[in-house]
Amino acid sequence: MTTTLWSATVLVCLLMYVVLDGYDLGVGVATLFERDCAHRRHMLESVAVGWDGNETWLILLGVALWAGFPLAFGTILPHAYLPVTVVLFSLVVRGVSVEMASQAPPAPRWTAAFGVASLLASFAQGFALGTLTSAVQLRGDACTGSAFGAFSWFCVLSGLTVTAAYTALGYAHTKHKASGRLRDSAARRGAVATAVSGALLVLVLVTVDTTEAPLNLDSPGRAVAFAGLLLFAAGGAATSLVTFLWKQESGAADTLPLGGLVIATVSVFLALGVARYPVLGPPGLTVDSAAGPHSTMVFILVGIGLNMPLVLAYNVFAHRAFAGKFPTGLPGDQPPAPQGPPATGARS
Numbered sequence: 001m002t003t004t005l006w007s008a009t010v011l012v013c014l015l016m017y018v019v020l021d022g023y024d025l026g027v028g029v030a031t032l033f034e035r036d037c038a039h040r041r042h043m044l045e046s047v048a049v050g051w052d053g054n055e056t057w058l059i060l061l062g063v064a065l066w067a068g069f070p071l072a073f074g075t076i077l078p079h080a081y082l083p084v085t086v087v088l089f090s091l092v093v094r095g096v097s098v099e100m101a102s103q104a105p106p107a108p109r110w111t112a113a114f115g116v117a118s119l120l121a122s123f124a125q126g127f128a129l130g131t132l133t134s135a136v137q138l139r140g141d142a143c144t145g146s147a148f149g150a151f152s153w154f155c156v157l158s159g160l161t162v163t164a165a166y167t168a169l170g171y172a173h174t175k176h177k178a179s180g181r182l183r184d185s186a187a188r189r190g191a192v193a194t195a196v197s198g199a200l201l202v203l204v205l206v207t208v209d210t211t212e213a214p215l216n217l218d219s220p221g222r223a224v225a226f227a228g229l230l231l232f233a234a235g236g237a238a239t240s241l242v243t244f245l246w247k248q249e250s251g252a253a254d255t256l257p258l259g260g261l262v263i264a265t266v267s268v269f270l271a272l273g274v275a276r277y278p279v280l281g282p283p284g285l286t287v288d289s290a291a292g293p294h295s296t297m298v299f300i301l302v303g304i305g306l307n308m309p310l311v312l313a314y315n316v317f318a319h320r321a322f323a324g325k326f327p328t329g330l331p332g333d334q335p336p337a338p339q340g341p342p343a344t345g346a347r348s
Contacts, residue, residue, distance in 0.1 A: 017057035026170020028118020079150035090121035126162025130155030133211035164197035229271035236263030
């Protein structure tokens with residue numbers, strides 16, 4: 001019971017991090033494709049008010065894994081040292097660049113650093129997830145494999161898929177918060193990013209069985225749950241793809257792209273969890289074999305349980321306090337001012 005509850009805690013932290021930090025990482029990636037420096041600045045400011053609260057879920061996720069499944073934490077992490085190091089370094093650079101660009105605008109170099117760090121963090125997170133499909137080499141309870149032994153083409157594919165999905169979330173958030181030309185360009189590019197991420201995800205699902213961690217769909221219950229969750233994901237992605245292209249400004253047109261992508265993201269992660277549970281790392285590292293002592297799990301579970309409502313309350317407060325459209329005030333976002341007759345220099 002404690003192990004199941006701890007697994008659910010890890011899953012909740014993972015989903016909250018992917019959804020919340022996913023969209024602001026995606027906004028950072030999207031700034032790299034935006035030529036208008038004023039648009040880039042407004043995109044950065046739209047996430048500057050809540051990025052720190054979103055990344056708090058990553059800390060809770062790390063603590064939950066370390067305390068709940070120490071064997072998995074100690075044996076899987078050496079396989080992903082390099083991508084995890086890139087993730088942490090990129091998040092540090094990203095946090096510094098957000099604050100510097102906000103405090104000393106226009107700061108084009110800090111804005112560029114924000115975009116590059118977001119891109120590296122997104123790709124490295126997907127790459128690290130891809131290493132979970134490689135066999136964990138153990139001698140006793142110690143990892144004996146190379147730090148590069150888990151790297152494969154599938155890790156690259158996983159990194160590209162996560163980057164594309166985050167970018168789509170970023171464009172959906174930008175459409176939700178912006179108006180005028182920035183909203184229109186986010187809608188067009190968001191539809192493209194959604195289509196690309198969907199195609200890459202299909203490629204991941206088709207090729208994952210060629211890795212050392214194939215999907216376990218032997219029982220009818222697993223197969224039905226997996227298929228049902230993927231249908232939810234497809235429905236969410238289709239809703240986003242269609243509503244991205246709605247041009248009129250309305251609550252539904254600006255909210256449904258983000259809502260559909262959130263449903264799709266959560267459904268995909270749950271489907272992969274159904275198809276992988278209880279295996280954490282191939283071939284035999286399972287939830288039960290990697291679980292920590294019962295007393296430790298109960299003690300840390302109380303601490304995590306007390307902090308989760310606080311972090312969630314902060315996320316809700318930040319998003320409610322800065323709800324609504326971001327005031328852009330950009331040239332071209334307002335109707336052109338009426339022009340009088342050309343001046344001739346003659347006096348009447």
